[in-house]
Amino acid sequence: MIKALVTEFFNEIEKKELKKNKNAQATFWVEELQEVGSNDKNYISVRKATRLYNKYIEEREQVIVKEPNKYILDFMAQYLGWTDFETYQSKK
Numbered sequence: 001m002i003k004a005l006v007t008e009f010f011n012e013i014e015k016k017e018l019k020k021n022k023n024a025q026a027t028f029w030v031e032e033l034q035e036v037g038s039n040d041k042n043y044i045s046v047r048k049a050t051r052l053y054n055k056y057i058e059e060r061e062q063v064i065v066k067e068p069n070k071y072i073l074d075f076m077a078q079y080l081g082w083t084d085f086e087t088y089q090s091k092k
Helices: 002-017 022-033 046-056 070-079 085-091
Strands: none
């Protein structure tokens, strides 16, 4: 279900913001959407956002990245119009 969420999230950024490549999408997420600062434990860097793209969308097996935490999953679900990840998961 995380793969579906990550895929939909990046597709929505592409559609709404006309960001066509993964680097532009990851940068938009970090610089425009992210609501926490770099000192926050829920902060995500452009590098990590790109790794999530590589792992879940491009399905690269050699990519080392931790599974997104609840805050990030909820954030992506909310961007897509859901209350949180649990709601997204139960409705999909």
